[in-house]
Amino acid sequence: MERSGWLVLTASAGSLILVFLWKRSRERRHRVPCESWARWVMAKTDGSSLQAPLLLTGVPLGECTDRWSDTYLERIIGETKISVHISNTRFLDFAAKNFKYEIMTFQGFLRRIQSSSEGTFLYYRSQHQKRNKASSLDTLGSIADDFVMPRLLLDPFRVHSTVLRVASTGLCMWLHYDVCDNFLCCIRGRKRVVLFHPNDIDRLYVSGSSSAMGSRLLQKRGQTQLWKEFPLASAAWSRRLEVVLNAGDVLFIPSFWPHCTEALPSKGSRSSISVNTFLQRPEWASLHDPKDVWANRELLPAQEATKGMEKILPQLQELPPVPRAFYCRKMAAELLAMAN
Numbered sequence: 001m002e003r004s005g006w007l008v009l010t011a012s013a014g015s016l017i018l019v020f021l022w023k024r025s026r027e028r029r030h031r032v033p034c035e036s037w038a039r040w041v042m043a044k045t046d047g048s049s050l051q052a053p054l055l056l057t058g059v060p061l062g063e064c065t066d067r068w069s070d071t072y073l074e075r076i077i078g079e080t081k082i083s084v085h086i087s088n089t090r091f092l093d094f095a096a097k098n099f100k101y102e103i104m105t106f107q108g109f110l111r112r113i114q115s116s117s118e119g120t121f122l123y124y125r126s127q128h129q130k131r132n133k134a135s136s137l138d139t140l141g142s143i144a145d146d147f148v149m150p151r152l153l154l155d156p157f158r159v160h161s162t163v164l165r166v167a168s169t170g171l172c173m174w175l176h177y178d179v180c181d182n183f184l185c186c187i188r189g190r191k192r193v194v195l196f197h198p199n200d201i202d203r204l205y206v207s208g209s210s211s212a213m214g215s216r217l218l219q220k221r222g223q224t225q226l227w228k229e230f231p232l233a234s235a236a237w238s239r240r241l242e243v244v245l246n247a248g249d250v251l252f253i254p255s256f257w258p259h260c261t262e263a264l265p266s267k268g269s270r271s272s273i274s275v276n277t278f279l280q281r282p283e284w285a286s287l288h289d290p291k292d293v294w295a296n297r298e299l300l301p302a303q304e305a306t307k308g309m310e311k312i313l314p315q316l317q318e319l320p321p322v323p324r325a326f327y328c329r330k331m332a333a334e335l336l337a338m339a340n
């Protein structure tokens, strides 16, 4: 039987309260060492504490949590031109491409969110003008200085990129995984995050880094239909981890943990703002694709392996059903032996 739960303790370092998320998974139990904040930070170097999601509350993130009202953002970056996802459903789906992109000013974007009638949902994630450059918060001028991650959190990672994300409330981001570890920081509003263990990757209908289910998992109704279309996913859903982030909360999402999010309604605003910092483990640094902006390009050896797979599949298709099934199972067994 699956179990998941929360263990809360007060950190010895500073006034941070750490809430450790732990889970008993199908194959093995993942639990963050939780004696102290400092111990966790030190343990990062051997990777042992990087295997499970972790919620940090009350993290000082600089001036952004106080300052980033619509009025302030309009004043500082209102004229900046941005590319925005627009959809007439709140359940964004990358595979079905149920959204379009529109260029507008940041001011236009914020005003459109405020004035949108029910049924239009907007989403922005910052991107460097030169698409291949990873860091993008700095393109937004001085607001970049308002966001500061405590050094204690970042050390000893390398920062891969930092991304500003603004969403209409209600908007759900499609299920996907990232190849970088990640600190997802809630700056304004509230955000629901649903996470799956990487061992459930074979149940989540992922192609590329996105799921064919889009964000429909987050629909309150219609799950019976969803399980008909995606039967393996219901078991993964029963083992999911769920958390709601409030302003000032930081969620550590380890790489390869599939996740989807929902911007929840909150008082006084029709949008939620987060900043996330993608991280590279130093020992994996050479594996990352230098052109990767949003941590969704496969690690370099996995890119080659994926190309190999694309060649193998049509060859297997040429076989009649019985030997095809035989060789598929034989090869899958070799692959699974490497996974354990």
Ligand SMILES: O=C(O)CCC(=O)C(=O)O
Pocket (backbone or CB within 6 Å): 165, 167, 173, 178, 182, 184, 191, 259, 261, 262, 274, 276
């Ligand atoms: O809530 C969002 O905007 C998506 C966040 C996300 O996927 C991430 O930080 O990796």
Ligand SMILES: [Fe+2]
Pocket (backbone or CB within 6 Å): 176, 177, 178, 259
């Ligand atoms: Fe993500």
